[in-house]
Amino acid sequence: MKIGIIGLGLIGGSLGIDLRSPSANGVQSQGHYIIGISRQKYTCKLALEKGIADRVDTSFEALSDAEIIIVCTPMGAIASTVKQVIPYINPDTIITDVGSVKYPIVQSCSQLWSNFIGGHPMAGTSSSGIEAAIPSLFTNAAYVFTPSEQNKLEDVEKLKAIALQLNAIPYICDAKIHDRAVSWISHLPVMVSASLIKACLQEKPDTLKLAQILASSGFKDTSRVGGGNPELGVMMAKYNREELLRSLYSYRDNLDGIISLIEEENWQDLSGILTSNGEARPKFLN
Incomplete structure (x- = not known):
């Protein structure tokens, strides 16, 4: 062929x-x-x-x-x-x-x-x-x-x-279902990862320098997609804008919930979330 x-x-x-x-x-x-x-x-x-x-x-x-x-x-x-x-x-x-x-x-x-x-x-x-x-x-x-x-x-x-x-x-x-799914497992991680890097760069110079020295697998895995091709990231946001915003809003709500648990020192509920997430994660891995 x-x-x-x-x-x-x-x-x-x-x-x-x-x-x-x-x-x-x-x-x-x-x-x-x-x-x-x-x-x-x-x-x-x-x-x-x-x-x-x-x-x-x-x-x-x-x-x-x-x-x-x-x-x-x-x-x-x-x-x-x-x-x-x-x-x-x-x-x-x-x-x-x-x-x-x-x-x-x-x-x-x-x-x-x-x-x-x-x-x-x-x-x-x-x-x-x-x-x-x-x-x-x-x-x-x-x-x-x-x-x-x-x-x-x-x-x-x-x-x-x-x-x-x-x-x-x-x-x-279906094309629409595809776009909603990838907004969660591909496009959202790029934006979250990019936000992580940007937030770190706003730290004071001495703290930032030490963080860069100490960064290992956890930061490497979490930040990888946010430090990739910027043109691709913009295209994801531009062409999948509606679904990406939907997933970002939901992510923000969940992050706010975790912040509240830490502020309240509600370690039991935080532990429950982390435990259920640990059990759910393998279902996303091929």
Whole structure:
């Protein structure tokens, strides 16, 4: 199958590596021919060197015979990219994306292309760019698809098969439900983590310096997502604003409740919350 990947950063590059990964006997294990598209000639050169694509180009014309196109640009560029690629592809081509917000993207792109199916691989690292692309990034990760009523079942099945070839776990759900769920487990943690770092930086210099020296796994784990790609964080807030605000308000209410328990020295109720949270946490871990 010929698969086009637009945007050869961490996600797009990692998709290319796995979907055209050769097996031990030198035969392509997935059988896919990958066409990589990047605006940067240097990125195109690197994509060939890293084995990300069989062919690379800076023009969408190279996608004329692609059966599936995966748009791996930043969220703000997904709809405009779909619009630009349409003149060069055939009517049966499936277009999907990897954005972490689905409802607004599906709404806009489905109007442009009836064979658009929203996608979101729940995988990544703190690094970005083609240099960060690695094999097996999607192994055991959830890969969500949010088809609309106009999509064909066989097209959805093709994308599920792609996810399985990546050793990911495909899930099908409604775009709005997806956005509400990820506001809790992905977007809210970014904002909470960013608030933690910002609050620490407001401490007096001597205390801040000691805190930076003493910081270990607890701070490292809690602050990781808040110190990541700022563009991605802004896009999460912009495109999932309503659901993110909903989860932030609820989080703030719960934080206020914990503050009140500490002010009142109500250690019994605080212990109850911490105990129930400890019992619930494993259900969120794959």
